Amino acid sequence: MVEVHLWSGLRSLTGGQQVVEVQAATTGALLRELVRAHPQLQGPIDAGVSIAINGRIIASGLAEPIPEGSEVYLMQRLRGG
């Protein structure tokens, strides 16, 4: 299982949970499983999210592996100038 840390603004969509557990080996699977467990997360995920795995920020890639025991944070999609 992967422990996914959400930003606190998402707690209202997960019944108050800021850390949710899903079974996923890649970033794409993680997003799918998050929506399956918490359908209300579809909105923020569609709006764009990035995933930090052990501190490395994956901006958009769905095929990035998530090693067992990784620290995983969901983040809002980053923008730049």
Added chain:
Amino acid sequence: MALDDRKSEFNFVGTRPDRPDGLDKVTGRAKFGADAYAPGMLHGAILRSPHAHARIIKIDASKAEAHKDVKAVVTRADFSDKPEFKPGLEGEFWNVLENVMAGEKALYDGHAIAAVAATSALAARDALKLIEVEYEVLPHVTDVDKAMAPDAPVIREGAADYSVPAGMHPNVVRYHESGHGEVEAGFAEADLVIEDSFATEATHQGYIEPHACLAMLGNDGKGELWCTTQGHWYAQKYCAAALGIETAQLRVTASEIGGGFGGKTTVFIEPVALALSRKANRPVKLVMSRSEVFRATGPTSSASMDIKIGMKKDGTITGAQGIFRLQGGAFPGAPGDMTAMCGFAPYNLTNVRQVGYDVMANRPKQAAYRAPGAPMGAFAVESVIDELCKKLGLDPIDVRLKNAAHEGTKANYGPTYERIGLVETLEAAKAHPHYAAPLKPGQGRGISCGFWFNHGGETSVSLALSEDGSAQLMVGTPDIGGSRASMALMAAEVLGIPYENIRVTIADTATLGYNDVSHGSRVTYASGLATIKAAKHAVEKLCERAAVKWGIPGDAVKWEDGCAVPSGPNAGDFDPMPLADITADMGATGGPISGHFEATPEGAGVSFGTHIVDAEVDPETGKTSVIRYTVIQDAGKAIHPDYVEGQFQGGAAQGIGWALNEEYVYGEDGRLQNSIFLDYRIPVASDLPMIDTVIVEVPNPGHPFGVRGVGETGIVPPLAAIANAVSNAAGVRMRQLPMSPPRILAALKENG
């Protein structure tokens, strides 16, 4: 992306060769957006709203259309909200269309209402006067705090997304909250807690080249577009959607670019020129005036912020909280979330909470401006840290070092940092002669740290070798900061041929795969990574061809210093074969040799900087002079150090303008009062001291050569560093930007 081939010793990378575009630019040969012409070309002009907020009741263009010089008039009806070949425009795409050409309402002073194409630029401007628009003027709001107030006019009902808590005004369209620990417990542990409020005004990116384009679109749905842009694939995708044509049928070529800084990451006039061209069946050129650039293209957000930080007597920060309200014009998109995440990012905090609001107001749609959202947050946070240091009698660099984030720190926005270089920038600042230099009476010194995320993004690169051994490199990221030079250096490093033998071209959308916009400080990182990989791809083929010539297996050849060599004693005894000897007869050994790479690199690596500023305030006039400035920033690895230093200096120069003079001034009528450079004061050479630079190199583990983007972080610390210097010089805390002479005089007066 796994990187198993990190390199730390270099022959070409880190040198300072001449810039490849230098001669073109000093002789006027470089072709910018307005430098394109076509046979039969018409000139376009855009009619803009004089109202900050108004319903468009009726547009009567019949008189303009009847004029002999006018060949086409377009309004919103000439664009497609639901293109035939792709799903209907929604979200940000819809917002961009609404900004390109108003629909039911004019949302800000300068919003495009209609456009004409005529036989001359003068005729086009004159024809605008023949278009009659009936408006119902609506109440407006331009201030961020007023736009959130219960009685504020609603700009667009239903624009808020899921994130906005119930009960907020409809102008609040997005909400971000993050952090960890318990801030109240943290404040209780502190020996001193300071809570204060800050405000910054919107500023413009101030690029010297106004938006300009030349568009051709036939009724067969095939088009050509030449424009000044940071991202021509975005322009292609967006324009094709807005015009209802297939993406691949529109070829977009990026001109030389006269500055962008984030403001040219979207489209404004390009879809309008294409729509006019389609209607007139002639090429149409559109060039914005400076006033149009100010009124209708992206300034930054303005901001209103509340910061509360608790500190122990030894300088330990025990709790930190920031509320950041950003106004981003009449559309969702103000980067309140970025401001919130970046403000406290330099620090290792046990208890931290940050909240960001994205608020709409009747102003132009904000656009990115180097590290969008981060500079204002740093201004507020670093001002409070400075005040805490002063009240507790602590050295501002020591306090920042004591609290500095490092590898393993849990970032304020959540994840644990990989290897980062903040501590190294602070140590370099402390050791720099600037920090120990004495100050004269009336002068003050300011320190600030700054953070930016950086980005990867979709990237395609092709490299083609010529028979004489020279190389053509095609990248898709417009060169806004010297990337042609850094790409050539990275390719030279891999191929082992001189920098001068490589020509780098910004390819058009028909000749290379998709590329994300030049933004997010991504180009040297992502296009650089792709260049290295494309060059390695070519090297693999060069080794195979040498093997063919020697009659040995391909895997028995390796590449060293620009030559194929046998990989070991068993491979055979052959003299090294230079690249040009292989390419000379490549047609006979298997055909042309090229290298390619396409990917979305995901290892950009975050970046930190520390700035030192000395300022002198004239108590009689309120004028501030920046008398010494030092930028210290982690570049990971500086590919072409001249350009890296230029980015550092440019960030500081723009930051000086933002801190001291630049601001959007709106009248009570909601109209922009200062839409020319005479009234909107950007720094000129005589306003600036020599800006000293120190490049720190803590390699990014996500890039083969260790590169971290440097384009944006440099504008994060200046607002705060200058505000701290001015506050220390004037003896009064400056809480509002810009610190223009009238504001300084008012603050001095208030302070007695």
